[in-house]
Amino acid sequence: MRLVELLGTKLPLIQAPMAGVQAHALAVAVSNAGALGSLPAAMLAPAALRDELAALRDGTSRPFNLNFFCHRPPEIDAAREARWREQLAPYYREHGIDPAAIPSGPGRAPFSAELADIAEAFRPPVVSFHFGLPVPELLARVRGWGAKVLASATSVDEARWLEARGVDAVIAQGIEAGGHRGHFLGGDLDVATQAGTFALLPQVVAAVRCPVIAAGGIASREGVAAAFALGAAGVQVGTAYLLCDEATTSALHRGALRGGGARTTALTNLFTGRPARGIVNRLMRELGPLRADAPAFPLATAAIAPLRARAEAAGSGDFSPLWAGQNTSGCREVGAAALTLELAQGIPEEFRR
Numbered sequence: 370m371r372l373v374e375l376l377g378t379k380l381p382l383i384q385a386p387m388a389g390v391q392a393h394a395l396a397v398a399v400s401n402a403g404a405l406g407s408l409p410a411a412m413l414a415p416a417a418l419r420d421e422l423a424a425l426r427d428g429t430s431r432p433f434n435l436n437f438f439c440h441r442p443p444e445i446d447a448a449r450e451a452r453w454r455e456q457l458a459p460y461y462r463e464h465g466i467d468p469a470a471i472p473s474g475p476g477r478a479p480f481s482a483e484l485a486d487i488a489e490a491f492r493p494p495v496v497s498f499h500f501g502l503p504v505p506e507l508l509a510r511v512r513g514w515g516a517k518v519l520a521s522a523t524s525v526d527e528a529r530w531l532e533a534r535g536v537d538a539v540i541a542q543g544i545e546a547g548g549h550r551g552h553f554l555g556g557d558l559d560v561a562t563q564a565g566t567f568a569l570l571p572q573v574v575a576a577v578r579c580p581v582i583a584a585g586g587i588a589s590r591e592g593v594a595a596a597f598a599l600g601a602a603g604v605q606v607g608t609a610y611l612l613c614d615e616a617t618t619s620a621l622h623r624g625a626l627r628g629g630g631a632r633t634t635a636l637t638n639l640f641t642g643r644p645a646r647g648i649v650n651r652l653m654r655e656l657g658p659l660r661a662d663a664p665a666f667p668l669a670t671a672a673i674a675p676l677r678a679r680a681e682a683a684g685s686g687d688f689s690p691l692w693a694g695q696n697t698s699g700c701r702e703v704g705a706a707a708l709t710l711e712l713a714q715g716i717p718e719e720f721r722r
């Protein structure tokens with residue numbers, strides 16, 4: 370089945386869900402333009418998720434995607450947390466922060482029965498998952514309301530694993546992609562072995578029968594066309610939407626994206642505990658972007674939060690996660706519909722509806 374039939378859209382193009390930099394407005398604009406808009410749920414409290422879904426439903430009658438993380442929350446390891454705060458001690462001193470007063474705790478919530486109850490009331494036609502899939506009972510609930518299920522794979526093995534569990538399409542996420550790596554087989558720091566989009570994509574296409582959606586570094590109509598030439602059934606674009614009018618990307622993050630520094634990104638686990646790609650900043654430079662001693666995902670968020678708040682109040686992104694993919698050349702200050710239609714020009718005729 371073609372992706373447009375599966376998703377119910379005119380275009381086989383997905384605006385990547387991007388927690389922290391967008392809410393319903395971006396998804397509404399993209400869905401109304403004929404592609405699939407996405408709402409990321411990972412950083413929304415239950416009440417906020419309900420409000421966002423209501424606004425999304427109000428804004429469009431077209432299909433949309435609701436996205437969840439599905440990590441298993443780790444136990445808090447007090448000794449590891451204390452050792453990590455030791456590493457950050459010079460920064461706490463510099464900013465006059467008492468490390469003992471920083472609460473530990475999660476920063477991002479995985480899909481749960483409570484969130485499924487909220488989602489089900491809105492019956493999102495597409496649900497996508499990052500970091501594998503939820504437990505079978507929760508996945509069955511999503512299927513129960515008729516949603517098509519998508520999930521990210523960063524390797525051929527992950528794509529096969531997802532297909533064996535019945536996903537409707539696999540998102541092949543290359544190493545160029547902005548934000549968190551979706552990987553879930555192997556260790557958190559295995560990213561060194563992962564492939565770029567145009568190396569991964571044809572191998573995943575050859576390995577699975579379901580449609581494959583290419584993600585990572587695609588930021589122009591030519592990039593979109595290249596993905597289809599390599600066997601993609603659709604594309605998912607994140608970074609290029611970051612400067613769009615409807616994105617909630619902060620002024621600081623927007624400034625970093627516009628600057629020359631945006632060409633230098635790295636995978637880092639300092640901000641959340643899991644590798645994610647962002648623009649290199651002071652914390653990443655000084656500590657090194659990937660550290661085995663960072664608290665497990667998503668617990669690392671807590672230790673950085675007060676540093677981030679102090680620095681941002683002073684206009685500095687030294688401690689902020691400035692998520693972005695390797696290819697920021699498509700970021701433009703335009704409405705998301707205009708960007709969507711521009712990207713869509715790379716889609717071959719036979720893939721549209």
Ligand SMILES: Cc1cc2nc3c(=O)[nH]c(=O)nc-3n(C[C@H](O)[C@H](O)[C@H](O)COP(=O)(O)O)c2cc1C
Nearest residue numbers: 385387388409499546547548585586607608692694
């Ligand atoms: C700022 C930002 C936040 C992201 N947040 C999420 C998220 O909440 N859920 C998710 O599945 N993927 C997330 N991603 C990854 C995207 O789904 C996608 O893999 C990536 O944007 C594609 O590569 P590109 O950024 O080069 O277009 C995020 C990406 C960015 C840039």
